[in-house]
Amino acid sequence: MLNDFLILMKAELVITIILFILLFLKLGNKEWQNESLLNIINILLLLNLASGFFFAKSGTLFGDMFQTNELIRFEKNMLNLGTFIISLQSYDWLKNHKHVPEFYMLLLSTLLGMFFMISSNNILMFYLALELSTIPLAALSNFDLDKRRSSEAAFKMIISSAFSSGLLLFGISLLYGTTGTLNFPEIAQHLNGSPLQIFSFILLISGFGFKISAVPFHLWTGDVYEGSPVAVTSYLSVISKGAILFVFVSVLYKVFQSLSTAWYNILFLLSIATMVIGNLFALRQQNMKRFLAFSSIAQVGFILIGITGQSAEGSASVIYFVLVYIFSNLGAFGIVSLVSAVTGKENMSDYKGFYKTNPLLSWVFAISLFSLAGIPPTAGFFGKFFLLLAGAGKGNYLLITIAALNMVVSLYYYLNLIKVMFMDENEKPVEKINVNKLPKIAIIICVAGILITGLASGAYNYIYSLVK
């Protein structure tokens, strides 16, 4: 029993141990240098990532409230990897920050929440885990302690998450009322498509929509992304969104399969609205973080298309896309975070002539942007292709035509950024940036991921075999 408990909850337990280590480091008498502290923490995170690959076992715990299997372990490994990359990237920013252990404590608490969320097999467990992941995130948004925008972002974040949690809870309570159970498998058996169930389902989708910032629930995204520190923004846009998407996919396909006609239509409308509006807003952005925020909204629109597809291809393409998205979006955020930490510049016009001074970083940025735009040979191409192919599987060619044309629109703003970096003249471009060892590792991981996960089919085939 104890063995089971230890092995099945391995990912969560490792993170808890790291949390305690951080606590002791903070409370201890020794004054730590930021550099050495960051090195220690990054080694711990690396160990955490590595631990995900050992002692694999599937099963359930706590009266079926908590489950784990190969797919869930894989998803957790993905999130671990993303967190590790973000931690490496934020080295330059945290180096001069006064509260390094606190930052990591909050970060790992949210990660813990997400792990529980992915593993949840019970809707109340899911809700608890979601809250555990959301509240530290709001505190993290406030982590540029002397900036007003940062606290504004945190405030907006906490209010909008409270609102969406309210919607979710209302939906959950109605669902409980109509099905009489909180366990996912039993809910699936008791669904009969009654109007009250549909209503509760719509509330649930709205709650999810807030978290993944699908239009029309996206309004908090721009401000929060802009105000938060870059590390937190990238965490929000990749890790937090990815975790929610994993749960979303499995809940839709496993629990609400019998209502699929209802959610098919809802997702159809949501995805079109999300793509179009995300793209249109992204066209006009001048702040890099805001720009990436809106482009990530548009990406969610594409992901929703994948979800509308048939189950195996649909969920495989979504999970695969999240993997690709971790590499490509973090690649882009990595450069933004470097430039922001070293020079404090975050506007698009500051990047004019970036290629003249930082050719290598410009290429990394360009490759990440190509991957986000879905240009071969980057992994983004394969990700987008499979999403749209999954969406077309149900025969809805209107949807994928709109999506394919939206990809062209999104290409405009990605190429525009490339134009700014490579072609525009600037008398005072960003000076040459010396990249530290840790961010360099992060960049290498991202570029390697972008180039390899697409051209080598192993990742997709593995994911497909897991969801099948």
Place this chain on the structure above:
Amino acid sequence: MNLSLLVILPLFIALLLLPFKQLKQVRAIALCGALLQFILCLILLILFWKERANDNTAIMLFENNYTWYAPLHINYHTGVDGISVSMILLTSFVVLAGVLVSWNMQKFSKEFFFLLLFLSAGAYGFFISLDLFTLFFFLELAVIPKFLLIGIWGSGKKEYSAMKLALMLMGGSALVFVGLAGLYFNTDINGQHSFDLMQIMQLKIPTGVQNLFFPFAFIGFGVFTALFPFHTWVPDGHSSAPTAASMFLAGISMKLGGYGCLRVATFLMPDAAHHYSTLIIILACIAILYGAFATMMQTDLKYINAYSSISHCGFVLLGIGMLTKTAITGAVMQMVSHGLMTALFFAAIGMIYDRTHTRQVAQLGGLLKVMPFISAVFVIAGLCSLGLPGFSGFVAEMTVFVGSWENAGRFYHIATIVACASIVVTAVYILRATGQVIMGPVARSEYNLLRDASWNEKLAASLLIIGIVAIGIAPFWLNDLLSPATDIIIQKLASIIK
């Protein structure tokens, strides 16, 4: 012979460039790479001939099939027939000439040659693909390098042109994607969908499905080959691009579209090709006439060639729309011919521009006295463009006209006559430009100091001229190469028409 070498070699050479900084080292490596791929293509041609001489009648030769994405039945499947071989040959000529022409590229030379080689890998990959996924992959692969080539090394309103080109071509490929997805989900091979061209070829796809997805695929590829009204990227893109990129763009990249229209749209959806042929012919005729008349009004040499490219690519679409063996052979010949001819023309214009720093016809004059070699190249390109016998343009256009006339029916005859009439217009603008630029007194005294072509430019131009004349004087070898491939297409079409 493993065809993937054609993709791997340019990529390998491109990666080899990365550690070097000096222009001299970079261009030497790039030239070696271009030469190697040129030799590789000649070897491919010889091997292909050998196989055919040994009565190997398989539709595709040198096939290789590797599983790529097993759950989705996506394979990396390569193989060539006569049409692909001629396109590959064209690519190798243009790539070698392009590298030679950019010999003195000072600005970011490493990146420039890297992108050129990358682009050629995309083009080769496209022409050898027998799987629609890889075909689409390579089609998109060949777009973004063009954006960078034009945007960084271009002239004039380069950012605008680069963006316009990239967006329109990606819009085209978005449509292609929808067409391919439609095909994919309407194939059923043992209960599985397939992207494999050779498998889809043997299926009977329902007519309704074909009629729905043919326009997506055809217009999508048509954007690449300047199908009216999606041609507007052509003049801006060509005129802003640096010389080598213009040569690539007009010489190879527009052919991607023509090849796709033929190989994917027409070949796999013959019912729909038949259904829409009238529309295709009308659009092609508009493109031919519109392109020709628009050229008459141009004063910039690059614009002249760009608009005339629209007109010439109209012949390709006309040949495809006519759906007869001769016409389709003519269309492919026109692709090869136009590729060589327009690359030569852009090379000549680039050489003139490098020396005189103007491309305005009115400011040039009497270049024959100053730089006889370049002028001769210019004249040859012009004459080929207007279809003088002895050059490839004549052979290709003549074949298209004969093939078009083979269709009984007043509509087809009128279309042929309309297309023929454009040649007169072509003669007007070509002769006028040639007369102004080449003949007459030297327009400015400082032109007298200009040098004639250097060895690399001479080599590049001679290479392309050899290609043009080889087709112009002895077209039968090209015809023999294409004939088995077009026969297959015609067989598939004939089963519908009867």
